[in-house]
Amino acid sequence: MRTPLSWLAGRYTWGPRSLRMAALASVAAAVAIIVTGGVVRVTGSGLGCPQWPSCTGGRLAPTAEMGVHGVIEFGNRLLTGALCLVVGWLVIAARLQREPSRAVLRGAWAQFWVIVLNAVVGGVTVWMRLSPYIVAAHFLAATLLLTAAAVTWDRVQRLEHDASVPAVLPQRAVALGRWLPAGTALPLVVGTAATGSGPHAGDSSDVNRMPFDWTDVTVAHGLIAAGCLVLGVRLFAGLPEGSPARRRTGAFLTVFPAQGLVGVFQSLTSLPAAAVVLHLFGAALVWAGAVRVALAVPSRPATGPAAQPAGGRSFAQLTRSTTDTSPR
Structure with a gap:
């Protein structure tokens, strides 16, 4: 089945540097979403936008009357959108490599779906008026995103270095x-x-x-x-x-x-x-x-003696040699 990504891959090729930068940016963005979530909490801005997915009264953005709390909470929501852009960049960069890695592509798509999960949990957090149990789940979902980003970054490094x-x-x-x-x-x-x-x-x-x-x-x-x-x-x-x-x-x-x-x-x-x-x-x-x-x-x-690979090949090299690098 032909997809927009496969159509792009047939016409354009991106270098390894773009993939490396996108993978590292996804890690930084995952850390940032955890930190800004903490800023929302300690400033008492969790209900700065009292509705979700709109902020209030059908408006996506806060009004001036909502003050700094509305700005902080809305800023955190905007960061989720920026995170989607970063992960989208990662998905495209992974697919447009000369030899796309299936493992890296899976990691990039995993991040996208975890972002969706985190956004839904964030909405439930607002609906439940900051139930501490849902807030905890929101943090753990953000940590799951960081896990996927770190794993993907490691896979990118394995492609580049022995x-x-x-x-x-x-x-x-x-x-x-x-x-x-x-x-x-x-x-x-x-x-x-x-x-x-x-x-x-x-x-x-x-x-x-x-x-x-x-x-x-x-x-x-x-x-x-x-x-x-x-x-x-x-x-x-x-x-x-x-x-x-x-x-x-x-x-x-x-x-x-x-x-x-x-x-x-x-x-x-x-x-x-x-x-x-x-x-x-x-x-x-x-x-x-x-x-x-x-x-x-x-x-x-x-x-045992058989454990050391011939020619002194390392564990990372063995991992690379057994990784299927063909795209889906």
Whole structure:
């Protein structure tokens, strides 16, 4: 079946640079939507536009009477539109490559459908008058978008670069690499409970909060995060020098303690808005880092002499050689 994209692909070819820029832009845009969502919440602008998909009274844009809260909420909605444009650019750039990668195309389309999901959850958030449970789902949907963007960016990098490390990794490192994203996901989920039971309800009026003790949830959040940090340190120690997984784990361990310090600071200083937004930014970087670490670790440990590929080919090279690069 001939599609507009296949018609374009028959007439135009874009270089790898356009794909690289589009994939990186999609990661940046996914981080931005998480951060601006936090700005909406801490400024009490969640119902700045009290209707969805219109802002108010059938109007898409806020009126002057709605003030700064309407501007902030509408700006966040506009960012979703910009995100659609970025992902559309990524889809087109992936399809117009000389040898389109099916894996990259799947990642680009996955981002598009997650954006649709996130927009729907955002609308339900407004309809439910900022129910903390729906707000938590909205954040997790945005995190899912960041996951898809990070995976797609990794696939683009694999198309361009060959890793220079052996395919064989210690069995313990492979196991820890599997656990790192799961361990990092736990504080993200528990963090939504801390948010849902905390003072930043997203609106200046009374909004129901989750029925948890904020202090208890925050302490649990911090303890789980500390355990995740230990997991990352153990993984780093078990990885061979110079491996992509070790470099990515090192970057993860650089960001994670800073994120923890911001979390402690905001908890001890009555959750100032700027610190909360910075903590969300750190959470996005930490999660993207955990995903990239997991992608640099093979799905199973290689053992025995046969495990080392002939000619010293790396795990990334083997992945490339077995990836179907033909378009749908």
